Amino acid sequence: MSTFLTQLPALLGVLVGTLGTILATSLADRARWRRSQNVRWDERRLDAYVEYAHAIKESHAVALRMTADHRPGSHSHPIDRDDGLARLAEADARRTIVWENLLLLGDEPTVVAAAGWRDAVWQVERLARGIVESPPDISEMLTRVNEARDGYYRAARRSLGVRGGSVEQSAALRQALLERSAPASDVRAS
Template sequence: MQAFLQQLPALIGVVIGALASFAATSAAERSRWRRTQSVRWDERRLTAYAEYASAVKKVISLSVRIAAHRGIHPDIDALPPEEGLPALAAAEEERTVKWETVLLLGTGSTVVAARAWHESAFRLQRIASGREVELSWSEAIDAVSKARRRFYEAAKADIGIALGDVPESYDWQISRLIAADSTPPERNT
């Protein structure tokens, strides 16, 4: 018994060491698993956000081209409504499909920003297709620009990308569209 009692501190040390080693290894494995899951979902969210942005931009581009044909917006790449409206409907359908993925994977703030962006793009569609809306073309373009910026800011914050301090990256094309809108061309539609 005396020998056992002499060995007891060493035995307790081994047990404590084993438990500490087990706890540290378990914590490291849990942390690594969480990081792996986070990266996996970040990659999927990044893909969802990029595909959604591309789909919304396609809707906007077609709307601008149709509006150019109607004389609302000066653009050399005008698209007649008989060709543009079916393409716009297909682009809107694609946007709707991509929207579902954003709804599934996106954070609340990103979903809200994405919804605001597609609602502003929808106003452009309405103007381009000849429906009455409460905004002028330049106001609608400005709303699309601001909504786009908010979407990208929310998406970047969601996946941990630095926002940066370069507003021109969001606004340079839109400001060109608004400036061009101030002198619309004469056109027979």
């Protein structure tokens, strides 16, 4: 019995060491698994954000081509109405599909910003489809689209932890739009 008692501290030390190793290994494995899951979902979230942006830009580009005659100084290549309507329908189907991925994987601020961008583009599409009359100042409608796009990218970058400063373009695009729509004599004077 005395031999057992003398070896008991060593046995307890081995037991505590074994339990400590198991616990440390388990915690490290769990942390590694969480990191890999976060990377996996961040990659999928990035794909969903990019796919949604492509789908919205496709709809917007077709709508711009269809409304080129409503925008003096437009650089968009006009498109036949029937062809444009068919392309809008295809783009709308794609946008609907990628919207579901965005709803599944996006965070709330990004989904809200995406809906705002979609709504702004819908206004241009409604004009392209002939549902609404051309507003007196279509540049305001296009500015809303550009500002909504900036909001979407701001939210998506924040969601993904992307740093690097602002990538907003609405102010520069608005200025370019104003310069294109201003009479040549006004542009030379500035």
